[in-house]
Amino acid sequence: MKDALKELERLFELGRLSRRAFLRRAAALGLAATLSPTLMPRQAHADTPKRGGRLRLGLNGGATSDTLDPGIQLAMMPQTLVYGASGNSLVEIDADGQPVPELAESWESTPDAKKWIFKLRRGVEFHDGKSMDADDVIYSLNWHRKEGTKSAAKALVESIVSMKKEDKYTLAFEMESGNADFPYTLSDYHLVIGPKDTDLAKGIFTGAYVIKDFEPGVRAFCTRNPNYFKSDCAWFDEIEILGINDVNARTNALKTGQIDVMNRCDLKTVHLFKRMPGIQVMRQDGFKHFTFAMRTDTAPFDNNDVRLALKYAVDREQLVKTILRGYGRVGNDHPISVANRYHASELPQRQYDPDKAKFHLKKAGLSGTTFKFHAAEAAFKGAVDAGVLYREQAAKAGITIDVVREPNDGYWSNVWLKKPFCAVFWGGRSTEDMMFSTAYARGVAWNDTYWDHTRFNELLVAARAELDEKKRRGMYAEMQHIVRDEGGVVVPMFSADLAAASDKIGHGKLAANWELDGFRAPERWWFKS
Template identity: 70%
Template structure:
């Protein structure tokens, strides 16, 4: 990455201030470039306007979708529940910082084991009930316990007790210290609901009120007149359409049937950028594409098999061909350059057919054929990525059969079930959240079913470690363990590319999740 590109990314992530960016760029003789960066974005300059009907065409919808926030797995429901209907205690801003949402403040004990959250007063649910501590306790408990099927279960497992201290204060006691606990409370599953309500009733505190919902097809919401954020929720109505096919989404945007689309087809990005009526938004964050191997299933229970497949993929080719350069190579762990403790010191794994052959021979399984399950539902280009993987693996004497699965139901019928499949991950704001969600032993979304004693021990210790140097060394070791012993191939980190009509305006984009941290419907507005 060039020096200027690196500066751009640091600024976009909020790692350096505007002044620091300009000073460093000027030192490089790049003053002209800085002016274009700051002044070429008129869509961000205008003050927010109220009104209008936002129409979004999104991938990631399924007929099995539910309004229960514990179960949402992909874009359609994440944008609906987290970006339109609900709120968590904490929000992540465009600088990747935790800021108050339903909680107005919080404080921790010196050992970070006890956290006290004071709730915002006067917040109303869509049914008119006033938010209080009982609602928060009930909502978080929905994700706890042995019977919970929530994807956030591992995030809240360290909570040993939740109690109220008056109607507007909630006290969390953890099994061990966690310096990142406010980030945990921002998770998009941990949306607050009224106590004793049906989790799939769609009643929350958010900017919009649900009027119509057909799973995997459409959702329609209207503005919440009592929303507690006066500077958010600018649209009168929002219609969300599930459009799985990227070409159909693109055509819908070009013909004015929708205002916003996610996950652009990279082949068409330059044409979209060239349109006077459209704009492309790019977020360089934590999104990564993987090929997950189940470590509890032969032959992937053999680490030499896993290593052979890691060396058998041409990462550079995938970034160039599948991402069209809108991304960077991955190093077989989920912590990207946008993360605080990214292990840049780890040697980058590269395509090496000879090493792949060595590990396959060491595994002693002969000429096995590996079935790689893919679908465009996993991510745009997943099927083509599988074909390229097959071709590069063949040069190492490894036979890969690419199995194209139906888009509908992919996340219910293929992911977590097939021994080897293509997976999309949006990433998480912190290392602990990412590792706890997808790599902790027994986690519902541990899609490699990996169980590593040393890793599990470090996971608990690192979240409680308050010494910055020690904490970083722990997370670096965890990244190395996943890279060298885990069951995931992480060939690439992808920029988030969405597109919209020029009428759409927005502020600085958050990078923690797609479409402004899943908050586009709440944060954006029509400029004209």
């Protein structure tokens, strides 16, 4: 009973339960008499959620190539629409960074984490009225495993050997090897569940809002799902998502009341935003980082001395100060954040060292080489300025960098994964395994450096199955070391997420796994009045 009360208090603190719902559920559990005024939980922001209204979000990342296919979500606008507004996964990540049931009701594993049993929630309906069951889950997960798939989640689910329907609402998973983080894996925003035998790109899901109109890269409009299985969220009647890639246009739209929420504030002017009446600025510190990706299958980046030269040629402190305006921290050429469980804090921080950069480039026999660095504001706000600053820093090592400014539209389809050296945005992942499996494992779709390291790939599989905490930590530390010294990516900085909204918007404690409350602002937030 104590555990049940603790869970109710947690949901209340997050704004996921109204006061009335909290008391009703406590009474149902026979716990109401145990509550005293001094023990009553305090809901974040103290505002009781109210139903109604249209939430208008102005987001970057929209492109004409956007799709509703959950497996091919590249940027903020479609991610918020598909995962944040209209879809659900088996598991979601709460504001404390923990996996909690969503379409799954519960789960358990064998001691070796090789076999998992998931109980599914009953009474869940898709937007077309069909009831969800185990067949739909199997179909949706296989969507990312089918032959020829372009899904970024393929690497996350390919270690599943079998999925067996034990009954209508029970699924048994058998893994290739143990996976202690499997519930986290199933929270990934690509793994949205849709109805069996349908094209998932049609956007028929189980989420809080039903997609009524979708113009790729421009606008999406949704209405509240009247049959949504979560009773204590989905406060808005309607959701409108506008693709506004220019940060100045997003800022002006919020100032003039054309939108209620914007993501990725301009760090140059956010201090002015903070003083503006009627506006609230929200900060999340999590896993987001910016990278300079080098294709290791393409000369000259197939030479590790070249990669080391370019890693030593960047002044991270200056980038954090100038580009992030202090809203972040330096990176160490690997993607694991200090917020991650197994972050290797003992790994020495790489420093700006023009002499070492010059040494490694000379060792590669490529002194005097000009490197073309491709960037656009679509990659991240300040990406072009970061490239220019990087060029100036590298020049002190005798390295010439030519910054190529690319168009914002189509950056993720025409530049990323194609150009040999470019600026990249990563939202990060809740676990080391998810991050490494998504972007650093051999042959995965989003391995944007085309890196293939035998020892790293062996450790990736071994660490996933290792249940001894000390051994597992050591494995992930070694992997971070390998990526830092032999990988194809410069990771100069981790950035805080800064969003802004009308002060009429209420919310609970913010989840930091992805932007805008883990993409779930449409479901979790509300109008105060």
